[in-house]
Amino acid sequence: METTLRDLHEMSLRSRKAFYDLSAASLNARNQALLALARVLEERYEAIQAANREDLRAAEQDHLAAPLMHRLVFDRKKLNQVADGLRALAALPDPLGKTTYAMEITEGLSVYRVVCPIGVIGVIFESRPDALIQIASLCIKSGNAVLLKGGREAIRTNRILCDCVRLALEEAGLPFDSAQLLESREDVASMLKEDALIDLIIPRGSRQFVRYIMDNSRIPVLGHSDGICHVYIDEFAEPALAVKVALDSKVQNVSVCNAAETILVHEKIAPAVLPPLCDALKKAGVEIRGDEAVRKIVPCVPAQAEDWETEYLDYIVSVKTVASLAEAVEHINAYGSHHTDCICTASEKNAAVFMQRVDSAGVYWNVSTRFADGFVYGFGAEVGIATGKIHARGPMGLEGLTTYKYKLIGSGQTMAEMKSGERAYTHNPLSDTCPL
């Protein structure tokens, strides 16, 4: 299985050219490409399955771990899910073209801020081949050209899936270079140098990987590096509800970024909450690492300093008592990853303080941290979850793939006229949308 070194500069130039055409395409053409893709995938299912079987065989020979093998599968069930997703995406409203600001500057001159695509986006994703279709389709719908780099293990499947995307683009009269596939780490390294042609990199991967990208490129990076999520059980929590929420946050799926890693318990409620909580956690197979106060109430492993900053992604949880809401907030802001944190309480006042002061993309009151997801929030689909604060924060849907431009429509106005007082600023807010 060979990968060939690509000329990333040449590919980036083609992406950029494709973007200029794609950005001017109608909503109908973009939707047609998505519907055509659903059809092409079904038509070419046998070829896709053959490629996927080869990937699976190679992965078996490489002794890939079972969960990774599972993610690599692209079978009829995945195909149906992907096709359904494409049709749902085609039915969503246009993320582009909306006027979000309109103001008359002076007589005969107005400014409009209009939503538009970002440009060329590089996305590096994990071994699931269905992620390729999901990401490419979100980019097409939002008018962005995309350079795709998937997991090495899925390369044969990804090649044929990317071909399907390009075929569908062409069928809809859109430039097929709007989607191009990268194949190697060297390709990624070369891509990072194309800051004049690529507008954004979205790396989905480990913290180290995201840092590597940030350290080696001037291109802006959106992504999340860690998911150290907390559930804080306040002194005014309803114990049964708190146990239910904390348990679900930890065990519903331990290997995802929005699973809880640390549970904080107010010392006043600890004697009432810790026994049933730890009982439920242990029954679910979770190892509990507690601070001294916790260990006085329930027997468990002593927590070490590094436990508070560890993303286990496993059946392990750290548990700590705090003397106040303020201490809980301080702990979360200091050790958390600004992803998603929850307070369980019956006090609206304490919930308001927590939600105001915790500096995270998601601040939850009485609900499991597992709800941090673009589909759950109602975005239709997501391209990733951002833990930075710039541009997009939290689950990133179509809106996260857009920017805007200011369109000024005038009739010969000059700054000299404004400065001389010959013309005056009116700054009259407008309610209409940009006429072009």
Place this chain on the structure above:
Amino acid sequence: METTLRDLHEMSLRSRKAFYDLSAASLNARNQALLALARVLEERYEAIQAANREDLRAAEQDHLAAPLMHRLVFDRKKLNQVADGLRALAALPDPLGKTTYAMEITEGLSVYRVVCPIGVIGVIFESRPDALIQIASLCIKSGNAVLLKGGREAIRTNRILCDCVRLALEEAGLPFDSAQLLESREDVASMLKEDALIDLIIPRGSRQFVRYIMDNSRIPVLGHSDGICHVYIDEFAEPALAVKVALDSKVQNVSVCNAAETILVHEKIAPAVLPPLCDALKKAGVEIRGDEAVRKIVPCVPAQAEDWETEYLDYIVSVKTVASLAEAVEHINAYGSHHTDCICTASEKNAAVFMQRVDSAGVYWNVSTRFADGFVYGFGAEVGIATGKIHARGPMGLEGLTTYKYKLIGSGQTMAEMKSGERAYTHNPLSDTCPL
């Protein structure tokens, strides 16, 4: 004049702590700080003037160029402008707290997206001391803590101005460490390492300087590196209007980023437009560098390849003929800096194509590029102009200094219930604002 090396890690920690309090402050407290600042500046005017005189004396000894000397002055007129600006800013609506998305996820569980401040922002600005007040006040109004680094020449003035800001913050009951002053290049280099504590860097400076920042920090950077703005005179342009707009774009102020550097002229209208245009430019003292076709119509200096990618910031302009609207768009996208570009035309169709396809923060129809400014657009004030596409684009006002968080308000919902089908997604859009 000594500067002392600061412990930037310690300062960043104090900024972060200040941010947590400031972000929870009421609009009234933030506005009180702005009004107090206007008063404090007036009360301490003599001391400010004394410090400014020292800066000016030192600058004179260092033979600072006249335009830089001029920008360094902080006199009674500047004080009045600054105080007026502070009162106007206090009168603007709250940039924080607005609900921008609201959806019921399932019965008893809703998600709200609420606008909030970004956090700790590092701003590096030029020698104008009034910029310090402008930037600090925008940060206070938007709930962000700021680390300020001004021009070396203004250090004495900046010190006393920053003291005034801190005094005003304290008077309003807000943490004075919300504004701190950096004094040296070493301070800046140390600040760039604090990516765990600082959320955003806004460098106002040369292209090389912005690149230096990007290459040496993981902290996101917003700023503009270049202003290569174009005026394209279309074949359907009204000649008198086109000359007026092109002239203002070039000469109204040559040393600013939104001044035009290149004028493109459709070859069909070149014989009619170039003579009056070049006449007007020459009368204004502008050197014209033309391509071959231009030189056949008007005598001028031959343009070299590098002219198309040069930001002159001077009384120089490059002029080129193009065979089509498409060629103009291609030239602008290839050589421009994605800042602000204008088409002069009487054809709505051509204007629409230009505004769709030119990939710039500002796309103008029949109006001078000099209008690219936050005050002009009606934002009240601006912290800078962004030529990137991520987060903010074009003039950045208060809105550019905000992000958002998702607040989920539930009653014990778990993902296990959703997956088992015990509960269903309702995805019911809500029209209310977040209750807390």
